[in-house]
Amino acid sequence: MSPTSTTVELFDQYVMPTYGRFPLQLARGAGSRIWDEAGREYLDFGAGIAVTSVGHCHPKVTARMTEQMATLVHTSNLYYTRPQGELAKRLVEIVGAPGKIFFCNSGAEANEALYKLARKFGNETNGFAHPNAGTSNPDAPLRRGIVTMLGSFHGRTLGGIAATGQDKVKKGFEPMVEGYRHIAFNDVAALSDAMEDPDTAAVLLEPIQGEGGIHAADAAYLRGARAICDQRSCLLMFDEVQCGLGRTGDWNGWDSLAPDIKPDAVSWAKGIAGGFPVGAVWVSARLVQMRSGEVKPLCDLLGQGSHGTTFGGTPLMCVGALEVLSIIEREHLLENVRQQGRHAVAGLQALHSVWIREIRSVGLMIGIEMVADFASRCMLPAGKAPSIFLVERLHEAGLLTIPSGTHTLRWLPPLNVSEADIDEAIQILGGVLSALPQV
Numbered sequence: 001m002s003p004t005s006t007t008v009e010l011f012d013q014y015v016m017p018t019y020g021r022f023p024l025q026l027a028r029g030a031g032s033r034i035w036d037e038a039g040r041e042y043l044d045f046g047a048g049i050a051v052t053s054v055g056h057c058h059p060k061v062t063a064r065m066t067e068q069m070a071t072l073v074h075t076s077n078l079y080y081t082r083p084q085g086e087l088a089k090r091l092v093e094i095v096g097a098p099g100k101i102f103f104c105n106s107g108a109e110a111n112e113a114l115y116k117l118a119r120k121f122g123n124e125t126n127g128f129a130h131p132n133a134g135t136s137n138p139d140a141p142l143r144r145g146i147v148t149m150l151g152s153f154h155g156r157t158l159g160g161i162a163a164t165g166q167d168k169v170k171k172g173f174e175p176m177v178e179g180y181r182h183i184a185f186n187d188v189a190a191l192s193d194a195m196e197d198p199d200t201a202a203v204l205l206e207p208i209q210g211e212g213g214i215h216a217a218d219a220a221y222l223r224g225a226r227a228i229c230d231q232r233s234c235l236l237m238f239d240e241v242q243c244g245l246g247r248t249g250d251w252n253g254w255d256s257l258a259p260d261i262k263p264d265a266v267s268w269a270k271g272i273a274g275g276f277p278v279g280a281v282w283v284s285a286r287l288v289q290m291r292s293g294e295v296k297p298l299c300d301l302l303g304q305g306s307h308g309t310t311f312g313g314t315p316l317m318c319v320g321a322l323e324v325l326s327i328i329e330r331e332h333l334l335e336n337v338r339q340q341g342r343h344a345v346a347g348l349q350a351l352h353s354v355w356i357r358e359i360r361s362v363g364l365m366i367g368i369e370m371v372a373d374f375a376s377r378c379m380l381p382a383g384k385a386p387s388i389f390l391v392e393r394l395h396e397a398g399l400l401t402i403p404s405g406t407h408t409l410r411w412l413p414p415l416n417v418s419e420a421d422i423d424e425a426i427q428i429l430g431g432v433l434s435a436l437p438q439v
């Protein structure tokens, strides 16, 4: 390979082909803009995939992390570091209920902590402790099942693909990790039936399915799930990797849907640290009854030696995350998300495009679904998904968006996106749609 190889040539030869990549070679970003190697500017309405939540290279995040780079980047979790403690406190405040945090490096890894929590809960406890405890039963049947939703996405580890309710991620990786059962999303009756199985220890769901195409759970569903989990003494766990930490216009995705409930555990990643890889898990301090009879907080169930990771909670990532969260607060970005989310949906509706079947949104998680016969009406080549076709056209027009399934475009702009950026994106999409052949 010559020193003049293009970036694509380097990838072709040296990077494993796990991703279908669009032919953009990106080099630099600032705010909601990104530039390719040739210096062409794009409006980035993917923000990675819901990652650069305060825009690319926010100067305050850059400054804070640069300062920390020169102070202490890493030390083992065998020791205490102040930024980890402070970030944990901030995340507990964001959930708004007593609990504790575990730090890791990605969404899949955060979910792994949830699966392990569910296993410990099912193997070592008799469920939540009742006020009139004393009912511990060391011989009660173990509970090892985790119920998840069809259409969900929970990451690419072996546990993650077993938990994910989409066959395409499992193909070729059998046998699956045991213990996961997928049921219809947003269907209280299906959940209630599944929970009849005495093996069930936990339910894991995305309050708003992201990879699945922006599908929000109903408030009644989330409340029903909470009630059923309480009745059965099962954990209710929310995957907020994509919908959490401000993206919906509230700190917590579920707060935008059913603010009166709390889960027992939450996973986050993506937007926490402005693009730096971070995952985290919150676990409630609700009391559980151990089979041994001891009563302890759920958040202490994964005890010493039961879980860990070398890089989780490193000082560098924690100061980055603290800065991102404080920017969201100081710059009133939750309000901006709600306002710009409404503005985007109104503008998209005003396109009155014959190609758009449905617009689904919560805050700045926006799914734009195309009509079912898009491919035939546009005479797309066989096998070409309308979402991919449109994403490519939008690239040519200077807008980055994320495909979701075959027919949906996802807009996940940074939380500090401006009204002018939204108007520009709508104008670009409108232009691309109106240039399509009208057959």
Ligand SMILES: Cc1ncc(COP(=O)(O)O)c(C=O)c1O
Pocket (backbone or CB within 6 Å): 049, 105, 106, 107, 108, 109, 111, 153, 154, 155, 156, 206, 210, 211, 239, 240, 241, 242, 243, 269, 270
């Ligand atoms: C809801 C959800 N959970 C988990 C993941 C996996 O996160 P990561 O890619 O950081 O492992 C994703 C990634 O898209 C996600 O959207």
